[in-house]
Amino acid sequence: MFDAPGSSSPTASPRTAASDSLDPERAAAELAEALAGPGLGFVLFFCSADYPLAALGEALERAFAPVPLAGCTTAGEITPAGYGRGCIVAIGFDRDDFAIGCARVADLEAFALPQAQRLVDGLLADCRRRAPDAEARPFVLTLLDGLSSSEEQVLSTLEAALGGIPNFGGSAGDDNRLSHTHVYAEGGFHDASAVVVMIASRRPFEVFTTHHLRPRREKLVVTAVDRERRRVLELNAAPAAEEYARLVGRPVAALDAGVFARHPLAVRIGEDHYVRSIQRVDDDGGLRFYCAVENGIVLTAMEPAPMLEELAGVLDGLGxxxxxxxxxxxxxxxxxxxxxxxxxxxxxxxxxxxxxxxxGFNTYGEQHQGRHINQTFTGVAIGSRG
Structure with a gap:
């Protein structure tokens, strides 16, 4: 178990805990000991993909039964002590303060508005039935398979059905392997799925998103694209990797996740810029992205401002x-x-x-009010009990 001075007290709600044991039984037992209480109503967790996931799911179900669980695999964890790696972090919500409904979307490609509306109506009914009082207000967390390439469709459809309910979320990771990502619901880990969690409370809360990137003058136009696989083949009518490498002053062979993090590209919508992060260079010189890309869009080169100073200002404002x-x-x-x-x-x-x-966790993409975005810090701040 982490030695985390910032961990919750046994009577707080929500309560938080983390374990760095890779033994599923021990990790589950440590989390259950820290989060247990007669009012525990729901557990949300984020775990490294290094765990044997089937065994971890079974251990968590035994440790917390009959309390429902939801979660996903990560590209790194945020524990009560800060950044973690190769561990599991969990949040326990008491039923006296939070009414929670959870549903899995098993077929992302077929998720259309009628299914979305039924899902939202069911979650609202669950929350109303469990709500401690009539003044409870809902927000929604979505967790998506981070390699499904279905985020945009699912999120825009869900946003239409939510009718103004604040929502945010993150795409599951797999410790930067870009191989297999999973979400957890209904007693097991699943790929090609999404988990939608509706949380209602009378506590004050604020859903937010922020990034530390600022636009430069340079522009790149997408002139050839493989839309289905989120691949840009040409930028400014030149091979995509070569044109991007020219922009950032690096050889194509040196392009890696670190370069992509420091030299992102973004789409301007209105007055705001939304980052379209590059995942990797393909063998044919194309660039594979984490977000959807379209032929003809204009990508703006971005540069980072001081990240922690910007984040500290946002956190202070929430407080x-x-x-x-x-x-x-x-x-x-x-x-x-x-x-x-x-x-x-x-x-x-x-x-x-x-x-x-x-x-929380490090993601392969974030979600805010129906948009799939990259290179942000997105979440919800929940106030203390009044």
């Missing part, structure tokens, strides 16, 4: 508006963490996150 938060549930892009590692500022980031009571 002023809500009071000291009981919890900030954060979905933090793994490319932000790679940038912090390159700058040698992971320990500084961990202190900031722990002091602000942030718990």
């Amino acid at each position: 002023r508006r809500l009071g000291p938060p009981a919890l900030i549930l954060g979905c933090d892009c793994f490319l932000r963490r790679l940038e912090l590692e390159a700058l040698g500022r992971v320990e500084d980031a961990s202190r900031l996150l722990a002091e602000a009571r942030v718990v």
Whole structure:
């Protein structure tokens, strides 16, 4: 178990805990001991893909039964003590403070508005039935298979059905292997799926998103694309990897996740820029992206501002508006963490996150109000009990 001064007290809600044991039984037992209480109504967890996932799921179900669970695999964890790696972190919600409904979307490609509306109506009915009082307001967390390439369709459809309910989320990771990502619901881990969690409470809360990237003058136009696989084949009518390498002043062979993190590209929508992060260079010189890309879109070169200073300002603002938060549930892009590692500022980031009571995970993409976005810190701040 982590030695985490920022961990919750046994009577707090939500309560948080983490375990760095890779033994599923021990990890589950440590989390259950820390989160247990007569009012425990729901457990949300984020775990490294290093765990034997089937065994971990069985151990968690035994440890917490009959309390329902949901979660996903990660590209790194945010524990009560800050950034973790190769561990599991969990949040326990008491039923006296939170009414929670959870549903899995098993077929992402077939998820259309009628299914979305039935899902949302069912979650609202669950929350109303369980709500401690009539003043409870809902927000929604979505966890998606981070390699499914279905985020945009699912999120836009869900947003239409939610009818203004605040929503955010993150795409599951697999410790930067880009191989297999999983979400957890209904007693097991699943790929090609999404988990939708509706949380209702009378506590004050605020769903938010932020990034530290600023636009430069350089533009790149997508002139050839493989839309289905999110691959850009040409930029400015030149091979995509070569044109991007020219922009950032690196040889194509040197392009890696660290370069992509420090030299992102973004689409401008209105006055805002939304990052379209590059996943990798393919053998044919194309660039594979984490978000959907379209032929003809204009990508703006971005450059980073000081990340932690920007994040500290956002966290301070949340504290002023809500009071000291009981919890900030954060979905933090793994490319932000790679940038912090390159700058040698992971320990500084961990202190900031722990002091602000942030718990969550590093993602392969974030979600905010129906949009699939990259290279952001997105989440919800939940105020303390009044």
